Structures are given as C-alpha cells and as structure tokens.
Amino acid sequence: MKLTLFKVLPVAVAGLFIGSTANAQETPTNTAKFRTWSIGVNAGVLTPLSPLGGKNDFSNNKSSLGYGLYVKKQFTNYFSLRLDGVRGKLKGDNTEPYESGLVNSSPVRAFDTDLSYSASLSAVVNMFNIDLFKKENALQLYTSVGAGLAGYKPTITTAAGTFDYAGDKTISELIIPVGVGAKFKISDGINFDLGWTINFVDGDNLDGYYRGSNDKYNYAYAGLEFALGTGKQLAFHNPVAVTYDEAVKAKQTADALKSDLDAQKSENAKLRTEMADLLKDTDGDGVADKLDKCPGTPAGTVVDGAGCPLKTPEKVVEKVVVTEADRKVVADAIKNLEFDLGKATIRQKSYATLNRVAALLIEKNFSLKLAGHTDNTGSKALNLRLSKDRAESVKAYLVSQGANASRIEATGYGMGQPIATNKTAAGRQQNRRVEFTLY
Known part of the structure; x- marks a missing residue:
C-alpha cells in the first residue's frame, strides 16, 4: 500500500497545481494591496473511518474531539498553500x-489512539465564485490535497487486558489528506471556516489492529480564519467581475470619446463649409469672391490683390539703325575674307577687316547673321559641312575679339544658294563666300 500512496500523491498534487495555474491567468498582477497571509483555528470531530468505502477494523467507531491550527499563504485568487496541524483522539470498539x-x-x-500530532502541507484550490459579477463574494467553496506526517500512540484492549500497542514509542506514518470546505467571509479580516478532511494513512496500525488494509480517519471541523495585513482578501477577490467592470468602464470611456470625436467632426465639417464659402473664387483668379473687386476676370489674367487686372507697361523696342558706314565695314570684311583651300581656316590677311566688324558689334550692340556658302565642287554633304564650319569659324574669331556670342548666328547652306554660275572659275569663286547681315 505504501507504493500505491506514493504513486497517487504526485498525481493528485500535480492536478491541483495545473488547475490553479490555469485559474491564475485571471489573477491581478499586483497582489500588494490584498491580504495573502492568514492563520486559522478550528475544532471538530475525529472519526477513525472513511465514508468513501474500505474495510473498517472495528464495528463501532466513535467520534472524538479534535482541534487544529493552520497557516495559509494565498498566491492567487484560486490557489494557496496551507500548513495544518491537528491533534485529538481516535476511538472504537466492537460492542455493537x-x-x-x-x-x-x-x-x-x-482501541484508544492518541493523535499526538498530524502535520501536513496541502494545495488548496478555490472551486468557483458564487456570483461572477460581484467583485467580492461572501461564500467560497474549496478543495485540497496534500501530504504530511502523523504521529500517534494506540492503546488497545484485548482479552488479556489494556496495553500500549507500540510501547512508549510514537508511531509515525505518511498521511495524504484530501478535503473539501466552505468559507464564509464575516469581515475583511475574519472568515468562518467549515471543512472536512479524509486522511489516508500509509500504514495499518492506527487502531492497533493489523488486517492488511490501510487505515483512514476523518476530521470534520468548524473554525475561524484570520487574514493578516490590511486591504481586501485576495482569496475572495473576483477577477472576472473586476475585468467585467473594467470592460464596462472602458466601453463607457470609448463611447464618450466617440461622442466627442463625432462632435469634433461635426464642428470641423461646419468650419470646412464656412471656409469654403469664405475662400470661394468663382473666376479662378486667386482672389476670394468676398475680396474680389473685379469679379468675372477672364481666365489667365494677371490680377492684383483686389482681383483687378494688372496694367503691364508697353515694351519699348529699341530701334536699330544700320548706317552706310556700318555696311561698308561689313562689305570690306566680306571682300577680304579668305580661307585655306578646302578648309575653314581663316587666312591672316582677313583679320584686320574682321577686327573692325567685331569693334562695330561691340560698340553698337548689333546682331549679326553669318551665312556660309560653297560652289558645287565636291559632294553635297561635304559642302554643307564646310559652309557651316566656315561660318562658325568667323563667329569664333569675332567672339575672340570681344563680340557677344549670343548676338551672332552662324548657318551653313552648302552649295544650295549660288549667286553665280559654277561652270566657270570666276563664278565658283563668287559662290564660295560668307555673307554678313547686320540687324
């Protein structure tokens, strides 16, 4: 039987711990404001049998006075550890x-057994709260299982007389207490406790008579539990109700915030409508209708701050006058302009007249168009490129002498615009030219 008890004990304790861990998920994280330590005193009836079945060694088991003391630590709303001590008498006979x-x-x-001591450590699980929507309940049901040690001295009576079963020795055996109970809260610090515990003894010597089955004894008791410290008792605290209340408050807060948000949205919509009226710009000139002194301005019209068209000053065009003397300077440059044969390189003898053209452009800020032409000797593409290069060469030289490059345009026309016949050498000479046009 000892082997059986040692197998049952860890399974029972593990089951209670698992259940308490699952329940502890609803336990408040801050237990500092609750009472978690308590002590209890009780008294009741000790009976050497179990109503759950099994063999009873004696036909007439008597009820005797028992009394106990315990210390308890409440870890969560649902789980605690309780250290119990019980003393009393166990009696029975065969008179009936x-x-x-x-x-x-x-x-x-x-037999008459003196229960010198019974000490056990039990895991206690609160089964449920009577009212799920009440933050603190006045009634609490619980169950417990644990392990401990009992010391006792049986005195037996036989035909030979009465004597101590174990002499002067106190027998010590492992016990497994399994119990249920109900607790009633009288105040924040005091509870009325009703309980019933069946103690399974790991031995068959509690009553001094060996029959091959383990003995058992009951302890039904009533007592008071005193919660130590200040605040509410954690054991009677109902996290479900607290969570429900917090959810209700959160919903009320959310509803209030939603109401405020709706009111703010309504106010914003009203402001947007007013701003839309204030900023309305029918003619799209960038000036609101309320400030527009010239409504109906055509699209694209530049307006002032009052929405009226701006009066733009007329652009003064400076008249460029090209004199005969100017034209003579250009004509001399054209007349004296020579390039190396088949190239765009200006010969040095042309520099003097080109310098006078550059000075004229600088002095009078003229614009100049350079148009390069060739005869029909060679391919069309070659002549087009050569005419363009020669015009660019003249432009580059004038710019090097200080003329404004942005006022000089160089274009090549190739052999497409002859001014003389290309059948004679004299005609081809006339067609190989760069025309200067002042403006």
Missing part, C-alpha cells in the same frame, strides 16, 4: 455489530 448484522470477532476489542 456491523450494520449488516455481523459480529466483529477481532481479538482486539477496543
């Missing part, structure tokens, strides 16, 4: 037959 009518023929006629 069993309920079935059979007479107990045991050689031991009676």
Whole structure:
C-alpha cells in the first residue's frame, strides 16, 4: 500500500497545481494591496473511518474531539498553500455489530489512539465564485490535497487486558489528506471556516489492529480564519467581475470619446463649409469672391490683390539703325575674307577687316547673321559641312575679339544658294563666300 500512496500523491498534487495555474491567468498582477497571509483555528470531530468505502477494523467507531491550527499563504485568487496541524483522539470498539448484522470477532476489542500530532502541507484550490459579477463574494467553496506526517500512540484492549500497542514509542506514518470546505467571509479580516478532511494513512496500525488494509480517519471541523495585513482578501477577490467592470468602464470611456470625436467632426465639417464659402473664387483668379473687386476676370489674367487686372507697361523696342558706314565695314570684311583651300581656316590677311566688324558689334550692340556658302565642287554633304564650319569659324574669331556670342548666328547652306554660275572659275569663286547681315 505504501507504493500505491506514493504513486497517487504526485498525481493528485500535480492536478491541483495545473488547475490553479490555469485559474491564475485571471489573477491581478499586483497582489500588494490584498491580504495573502492568514492563520486559522478550528475544532471538530475525529472519526477513525472513511465514508468513501474500505474495510473498517472495528464495528463501532466513535467520534472524538479534535482541534487544529493552520497557516495559509494565498498566491492567487484560486490557489494557496496551507500548513495544518491537528491533534485529538481516535476511538472504537466492537460492542455493537456491523450494520449488516455481523459480529466483529477481532481479538482486539477496543482501541484508544492518541493523535499526538498530524502535520501536513496541502494545495488548496478555490472551486468557483458564487456570483461572477460581484467583485467580492461572501461564500467560497474549496478543495485540497496534500501530504504530511502523523504521529500517534494506540492503546488497545484485548482479552488479556489494556496495553500500549507500540510501547512508549510514537508511531509515525505518511498521511495524504484530501478535503473539501466552505468559507464564509464575516469581515475583511475574519472568515468562518467549515471543512472536512479524509486522511489516508500509509500504514495499518492506527487502531492497533493489523488486517492488511490501510487505515483512514476523518476530521470534520468548524473554525475561524484570520487574514493578516490590511486591504481586501485576495482569496475572495473576483477577477472576472473586476475585468467585467473594467470592460464596462472602458466601453463607457470609448463611447464618450466617440461622442466627442463625432462632435469634433461635426464642428470641423461646419468650419470646412464656412471656409469654403469664405475662400470661394468663382473666376479662378486667386482672389476670394468676398475680396474680389473685379469679379468675372477672364481666365489667365494677371490680377492684383483686389482681383483687378494688372496694367503691364508697353515694351519699348529699341530701334536699330544700320548706317552706310556700318555696311561698308561689313562689305570690306566680306571682300577680304579668305580661307585655306578646302578648309575653314581663316587666312591672316582677313583679320584686320574682321577686327573692325567685331569693334562695330561691340560698340553698337548689333546682331549679326553669318551665312556660309560653297560652289558645287565636291559632294553635297561635304559642302554643307564646310559652309557651316566656315561660318562658325568667323563667329569664333569675332567672339575672340570681344563680340557677344549670343548676338551672332552662324548657318551653313552648302552649295544650295549660288549667286553665280559654277561652270566657270570666276563664278565658283563668287559662290564660295560668307555673307554678313547686320540687324
């Protein structure tokens, strides 16, 4: 039987711990404001049997006074550890037959066991809250299981007389207490406790009579529990109700915020409407209708701050006058302009007249168009490129002498615009030219 008890104990304790861990998920994280330590005193009836079945060694088991003390630590709303101590008497005899009518023929006629001590550590699980929507309940149901040690001295009576079963020795055996109970809260610091515990003894010597099955004893008690510290008791705190209240408050807060948000949206919509009226610009000139002194301005019209068209000053065009003397300077340059054969390189003898053209452009800020032409000797593409290069060469030289490059345009026309016949050498000479046009 010892092997069986040692197998059952860890399974039972593990089951309670698992259940308490699952329940602890709803436990408030801050337990500092709650009372978690308590002590209890109780008194009740000790009976050497179990109503859950099994063999009873004696046909007439008597009820005797028992009393106990415990210390408890509440870890969560649902789970605590409780250290119990119980003392008392266990008695029984065979003066009456069993309920079935059979007479107990045991050689031991009676026993009187002094329960010197019974110490056990139990895991206690609060089963449920009576009212799920009440933050603190006045009634609490619980169950417990644990392990401990009991020390006792059986005194037995036989035909030979009365004597101590184990002499002066105190027998010590492992016990497994399994219990249920109900607790009623009287105040924040005091509870009325009703409980019933069945203690399974890892031995068959509690009553001084060995029959091959483990003994058991009951302890039904009533007592008071005193919660230590200040604040509410964590054991009676209902996290479900607290969570529900917080959810209700959160919803009320959310509803209030939504109401404020809706009101703000309505106010913003009103402001947008007013701003739209204030900023309305029918003619699209950038000036609001309320400030526009010239409504209906045509699209694209530049307006002033009052929405009226701006009066732009007329552009003064400076008249360029080209004199005969100017034209003579250009004509001399054209007359004296020579390039190396088949190239765009200006010969040095042309520099003097080109310098006078550059000075004229600088002095009078004239614009000049240079048009390059060739005869029909060679391919069309070659002549077009050569005419363009020669015009650019003249432009580059004038710019090097200080003329404004942005006022000089150089274009090549190739052999497309002859001014003389290309059939004679004299005609081809006339067609190989760069024309200067002042403006």
